[in-house]
Amino acid sequence: MIQGTVGVVARAEVLPNVFLMHLRTPEIAKRAHPGQFIHLACDDASDPLLRRPLSVHRIGRAGVAGAKAGIYSPSDRRESSSVDLWRPAEGEVSVLFARIGKGTTALARSNPGDALSAIGPLGNGFSFDPKARNLLLVAGGLGIAPLVALADEAVEREMVVTLLAGARTESGILPAAALPPEIEYVVCTEDGSHGRQGVVTGAVAEFVDWADQIFVCGPRPMVEALIALRISPTKSAQVALEEHMACGIGACLGCIVQTRRGPQRVCRDGPVFRLGDLR
Numbered sequence: 001m002i003q004g005t006v007g008v009v010a011r012a013e014v015l016p017n018v019f020l021m022h023l024r025t026p027e028i029a030k031r032a033h034p035g036q037f038i039h040l041a042c043d044d045a046s047d048p049l050l051r052r053p054l055s056v057h058r059i060g061r062a063g064v065a066g067a068k069a070g071i072y073s074p075s076d077r078r079e080s081s082s083v084d085l086w087r088p089a090e091g092e093v094s095v096l097f098a099r100i101g102k103g104t105t106a107l108a109r110s111n112p113g114d115a116l117s118a119i120g121p122l123g124n125g126f127s128f129d130p131k132a133r134n135l136l137l138v139a140g141g142l143g144i145a146p147l148v149a150l151a152d153e154a155v156e157r158e159m160v161v162t163l164l165a166g167a168r169t170e171s172g173i174l175p176a177a178a179l180p181p182e183i184e185y186v187v188c189t190e191d192g193s194h195g196r197q198g199v200v201t202g203a204v205a206e207f208v209d210w211a212d213q214i215f216v217c218g219p220r221p222m223v224e225a226l227i228a229l230r231i232s233p234t235k236s237a238q239v240a241l242e243e244h245m246a247c248g249i250g251a252c253l254g255c256i257v258q259t260r261r262g263p264q265r266v267c268r269d270g271p272v273f274r275l276g277d278l279r
Ligand SMILES: Cc1cc2nc3c(=O)[nH]c(=O)nc-3n(C[C@H](O)[C@H](O)[C@H](O)COP(=O)(O)OP(=O)(O)OC[C@H]3O[C@@H](n4cnc5c(N)ncnc54)[C@H](O)[C@@H]3O)c2cc1C
Pocket: 037, 052, 053, 054, 055, 056, 095, 096, 097, 098, 099, 100, 101, 102, 103, 104, 105, 142, 145, 146, 241, 242, 243, 244, 245, 246, 266, 271
């Protein structure tokens, strides 16, 4: 875990009210795994304690030579013309977030060249079953954020990935260009404005038998609908939770969820849990 300063390299509003930010942080990029998160100070001068958890969306691995742990120097800033909108460069991680309240509103105002205080990578990420080949990823809304890093890593391992992504309407759907081109991308919108009409959980049954492992992130009703499907425990279904959080490091017990293994802290014991363990 690194506590230090990360540099904003790029920030763009990629969907209405949804922001993608590339952060220069070689040490976090070196250590981060899909499903982990970064606790970011949101740069609001009136509230220095304002830290918010955001999933690692994509990881620019390698290239840490000469970088000091967690320290950003203004010379690390890349020209905006050299920034690939969707892919962070080596030594960077990206985050994808909705502007919801005070913290994310402040974060969305950050500009390239700004420095933010960060702690990360935090929590336990997703894990691959060594025997798995076919992966089904199920995303509700911005639950897609951690699943893209997972898809990148699965593609590197030459696994076959289908990503089901759901949103109310097409304005909540990332373009295919935002994803690794090797994966199958199946879109569901509730109003039918893009892809299949209906909720994303409605499409899951079609892929369950094919999948060796299932990875999920999305709003609570979606996770509850997937629990109700009673997916066979042999599928090793894992879910990344996005519960309310305070300290982010396991100290305050402000993020407890009830599981079959007893109460667990989302920030420290999760945020990734076995779907079948959740109550
Ligand atoms: C492990 C983890 C990973 C996350 N990853 C992402 C991500 O990649 N992209 C993304 O858009 N969002 C993500 N979230 C949710 C994100 O942290 C909240 O949207 C954000 O904290 C809201 O802060 P705010 O100040 O803008 O909103 P406010 O509503 O003003 O926040 C007030 C308080 O409520 C809490 N809160 C409000 N909504 C949520 C929520 N949905 N989940 C958790 N806490 C909430 C905040 O922590 C804060 O303490 C993640 C949450 C967790 C726990």
